[in-house]
Amino acid sequence: MPKGKSLDELTDPVFYILVALVEARHGYAIMQYVEEETEGTFKIGPATLYTIIKKLLDAGLIEAEPDSEPRRKTYVTTAAGIAKLKEEVERRSRMVDLATIVLQTKGRKGQ
Amino acid sequence: MPKGKSLDELTDPVFYILVALVEARHGYAIMQYVEEETEGTFKIGPATLYTIIKKLLDAGLIEAEPDSEPRRKTYVTTAAGIAKLKEEVERRSRMVDLATIVLQTKGRKGQ
DNA sequence: AAGTGATATATCATAAACGGATATAAAGGA
DNA sequence: TCCTTTATATCCGTTTATGATATATCACTT
Numbered sequence: 001m002p003k004g005k006s007l008d009e010l011t012d013p014v015f016y017i018l019v020a021l022v023e024a025r026h027g028y029a030i031m032q033y034v035e036e037e038t039e040g041t042f043k044i045g046p047a048t049l050y051t052i053i054k055k056l057l058d059a060g061l062i063e064a065e066p067d068s069e070p071r072r073k074t075y076v077t078t079a080a081g082i083a084k085l086k087e088e089v090e091r092r093s094r095m096v097d098l099a100t101i102v103l104q105t106k107g108r109k110g111q
Numbered sequence: 112m113p114k115g116k117s118l119d120e121l122t123d124p125v126f127y128i129l130v131a132l133v134e135a136r137h138g139y140a141i142m143q144y145v146e147e148e149t150e151g152t153f154k155i156g157p158a159t160l161y162t163i164i165k166k167l168l169d170a171g172l173i174e175a176e177p178d179s180e181p182r183r184k185t186y187v188t189t190a191a192g193i194a195k196l197k198e199e200v201e202r203r204s205r206m207v208d209l210a211t212i213v214l215q216t217k218g219r220k221g222q
Numbered sequence: 223a224a225g226t227g228a229t230a231t232a233t234c235a236t237a238a239a240c241g242g243a244t245a246t247a248a249a250g251g252a
Numbered sequence: 253t254c255c256t257t258t259a260t261a262t263c264c265g266t267t268t269a270t271g272a273t274a275t276a277t278c279a280c281t282t
Contacts, residue, residue, distance in 0.1 A: 027259070072258095092207050146253075155270095159272090163268090
């Protein structure tokens, strides 16, 4: 049973890291992955990365995995992490849907 | 020309407040609106609310609007705020799409 | 008329999150 | 040999979030 807090809502960097680790990756590869996937829009630096890795390990949402390369540390999202990520995808979907409806309703005020 | 910083990515409370103010509301009504729309899942307290209102005013994403009730202060999202919100909706949509694809791809690993 | 709960705005002070800069070191190429 | 990239890690200042508290008005009950 993991000890960490519940992490009700995931912040953007936490979200991206969990997504990156759906397939096993080491830290540096996470940074590259996020930068590539967002076309350079979103960058995660080492400070943010390793801080969050620690937190996610503690929360049991990711776990370490053996790696042949000795100077690498590879991680992967756990089952709990996948579940949490799915929850968060739904939460964010609802936010997008709400905003979309509100924005579209605004256009036709007088009905 | 507003002075504030660009606010590249919007945090959750900022997002909700901008959505709430697509239709003119006063501070307290924003709190109620967000709590209702999220079925009590997401709550914005006064500290968060008024801190962000100040920042959004400064950034020109919302503006004050006259209100008949003297003890109320009503705000509304500006054109710039609407534009920013639309940007953010797209950004969040892309995040949701990425995660959805990654999660679904994971299921069928061996093709 | 007094009391109570909801309405309404605002700040304080702390906590949590982020992120640039820096450090260290090994690997690969010119 | 030197430089860039890979790779992990922490320091520490800035930003952001938020519970608690304060103040005041309004609506309703007793």
